[in-house]
Amino acid sequence: MKGEKEFGLGVVIGKFLPPHRGHHFLIDTALSRCSTVVVVICEKLTDPIPGHLRQAWLQEMHPAADVRVIDDRYDENDSRVWAENTLGWLGRAPDAVFTSEHYGDAYAGYMGSRHVMVDQPRHAVPCSGTAVRTDAFAQWDHLAPPVRGWYxxxxxxxxxxxxxxxxxxxxxxxxxxxxxxxxxxxxxxxxxxxxxxxxxxxxxxxxxxxxxxxxxxxxxxxxxxxxxxxxxxxxxxxxxxxxxxxxxxxxxxxxxxxxxxxxxxxxxxxxxxxxxxxxxxxxxxxxxxxxxxxxxxxxxxxxxxxxxxxxxxxxxxxxxxxxxxxxxxxxx
Structure with a gap:
C-alpha cells in the first residue's frame, strides 16, 4: 500500500550520553522506516547527565518517537538479558531494532526481530558520546540546541x-x-x-x-x-x-x-x-x-x-x- 512503512514497531536503545547528530541520524532512520518507534535511554545513577534531561532533549528533537528511560542495572554484554527486558518494556517483540553496533545482531535475534545496522563505521556522522564528553567544543557542530545549552x-x-x-x-x-x-x-x-x-x-x-x-x-x-x-x-x-x-x-x-x-x-x-x-x-x-x-x-x-x-x-x-x-x- 502506498505510504505504508516497512516495519510496524521499531526500537532504538542506547545511553545517548549525550545525544548527538549520530543518534539523531539513527532515530530519524528508524522513524522513516517504522510506523512506531520507541527510543530507550539506559540510565545509571552515576551518569553525568540525568536520564530525564536526555529524554526531554530527544523528545524535543524527535516528537514522533516514544522516548523512555530505564534503570540500567544489567550486564551490557548480555544481549539475552537486554532482549528479555525489552520484551517487557515494549509488551511485545519489535519488528526491527536499529543500532550502529555489532551487538545488534544478537540482541535482535533473541527477540526474533530484524536488525538494521545504521552507519556502523560512523561515515555519515563521525561523532561519539565519548568524544563529546571529552571535548564538547570540538564536537559542537554535532550537538543540537538543547545539548549545546548543557555544554x-x-x-x-x-x-x-x-x-x-x-x-x-x-x-x-x-x-x-x-x-x-x-x-x-x-x-x-x-x-x-x-x-x-x-x-x-x-x-x-x-x-x-x-x-x-x-x-x-x-x-x-x-x-x-x-x-x-x-x-x-x-x-x-x-x-x-x-x-x-x-x-x-x-x-x-x-x-x-x-x-x-x-x-x-x-x-x-x-x-x-x-x-x-x-x-x-x-x-x-x-x-x-x-x-x-x-x-x-x-x-x-x-x-x-x-x-x-x-x-x-x-x-x-x-x-x-x-x-x-x-x-x-x-x-x-
Missing part, C-alpha cells in the same frame, strides 16, 4: 556599579562570536524609575534572579561554546543586600542552584560614570569588597580583571580559554 560554558561578568561589566561582556561576546545576556535587573530598575516607584521588596529580587536565569538558559541553546552573561543570580543576592539591608535565604538558595563556570569580577579602579540610574559612587569600593568576599566563599572559579579595556579583555579571553579546555587540560 555551553557560562562566563559571568559582574562587579559594582560603573566598573565596566557591560563593556567587557559585549566585547567577549563579539570575540567569541556568541550571544550575551544583558542585565535584566537594569531593565527592571528602569521600569520602576519610570513608574516613580522607589521602594524595593525582596520578592522583586527573586523575580529578577529567576528572569535573568531564564534568559540565560534560553540563550545558552544558541551559544557558540561560551555564553557571556552580564551579571547573574549570584550578583542579585548582593544587590538585595545593598538595597534591602539584609540577606535573603530564598534568593541565595536559588542563586546556588544556578549554573556558572567562571566569574569575572571587574575592578573598581576606573572612573565612575553616572548614567541617570546609578546611585552607588560613594559606596562603590565597599560593594567591590562585598563581591570579593562573596566570590571567595563559593566554589566557582573567579578572577578579577583590571587595567585598560584591552588588558581586561585579554585577561578574560585567556581565562575563558582555560575553562573551555578539554577534560584533563583545565587550569582555571
Amino acid at each position: 555551553a560554558k557560562r562566563i559571568v561578568v559582574l562587579g559594582a556599579e560603573s566598573t565596566g561589566t557591560t563593556t567587557l561582556a559585549q566585547a567577549l561576546a563579539e570575540y567569541f562570536e556568541t550571544p550575551w545576556v544583558a542585565e535584566y535587573g537594569r531593565e527592571y530598575s528602569l521600569g520602576k524609575q519610570a513608574r516613580g516607584d522607589g521602594t524595593w521588596h525582596t520578592d522583586e529580587f527573586l523575580e529578577i534572579a529567576r528572569e535573568q536565569t531564564r534568559r540565560e538558559d534560553a540563550a545558552a541553546r544558541e551559544a557558540n561554546r561560551f555564553l557571556i552573561c552580564d551579571t547573574a543570580a549570584f550578583a542579585t543576592t548582593l544587590w538585595h543586600r545593598r538595597y534591602m539591608g539584609f540577606r535573603s535565604a530564598p534568593l541565595e538558595g536559588f542563586a546556588k542552584s544556578c549554573r556558572a563556570d567562571l566569574y569575572l569580577l571587574t575592578g573598581d579602579e576606573i572612573p565612575f560614570v553616572q548614567d541617570g540610574l546609578r546611585d552607588g559612587e560613594s559606596i562603590r569600593h565597599e560593594m567591590h569588597g562585598w563581591f570579593e568576599e562573596a566570590l571567595a566563599s563559593q566554589p566557582v572559579p573567579w578572577l578579577q580583571v583590571t587595567g585598560t579595556h584591552e588588558e581586561r579583555l585579554a585577561t578574560a579571553i585567556t581565562a575563558c580559554a582555560g575553562v573551555g579546555a578539554p577534560v584533563g587540560q583545565r587550569d582555571v
Whole structure:
C-alpha cells in the first residue's frame, strides 16, 4: 500500500550520553522506516547527565518517537538479558531494532526481530558520546540546541556599579562570536524609575534572579561554546543586600542552584560614570569588597580583571580559554 512503512514497531536503545547528530541520524532512520518507534535511554545513577534531561532533549528533537528511560542495572554484554527486558518494556517483540553496533545482531535475534545496522563505521556522522564528553567544543557542530545549552560554558561578568561589566561582556561576546545576556535587573530598575516607584521588596529580587536565569538558559541553546552573561543570580543576592539591608535565604538558595563556570569580577579602579540610574559612587569600593568576599566563599572559579579595556579583555579571553579546555587540560 502506498505510504505504508516497512516495519510496524521499531526500537532504538542506547545511553545517548549525550545525544548527538549520530543518534539523531539513527532515530530519524528508524522513524522513516517504522510506523512506531520507541527510543530507550539506559540510565545509571552515576551518569553525568540525568536520564530525564536526555529524554526531554530527544523528545524535543524527535516528537514522533516514544522516548523512555530505564534503570540500567544489567550486564551490557548480555544481549539475552537486554532482549528479555525489552520484551517487557515494549509488551511485545519489535519488528526491527536499529543500532550502529555489532551487538545488534544478537540482541535482535533473541527477540526474533530484524536488525538494521545504521552507519556502523560512523561515515555519515563521525561523532561519539565519548568524544563529546571529552571535548564538547570540538564536537559542537554535532550537538543540537538543547545539548549545546548543557555544554555551553557560562562566563559571568559582574562587579559594582560603573566598573565596566557591560563593556567587557559585549566585547567577549563579539570575540567569541556568541550571544550575551544583558542585565535584566537594569531593565527592571528602569521600569520602576519610570513608574516613580522607589521602594524595593525582596520578592522583586527573586523575580529578577529567576528572569535573568531564564534568559540565560534560553540563550545558552544558541551559544557558540561560551555564553557571556552580564551579571547573574549570584550578583542579585548582593544587590538585595545593598538595597534591602539584609540577606535573603530564598534568593541565595536559588542563586546556588544556578549554573556558572567562571566569574569575572571587574575592578573598581576606573572612573565612575553616572548614567541617570546609578546611585552607588560613594559606596562603590565597599560593594567591590562585598563581591570579593562573596566570590571567595563559593566554589566557582573567579578572577578579577583590571587595567585598560584591552588588558581586561585579554585577561578574560585567556581565562575563558582555560575553562573551555578539554577534560584533563583545565587550569582555571
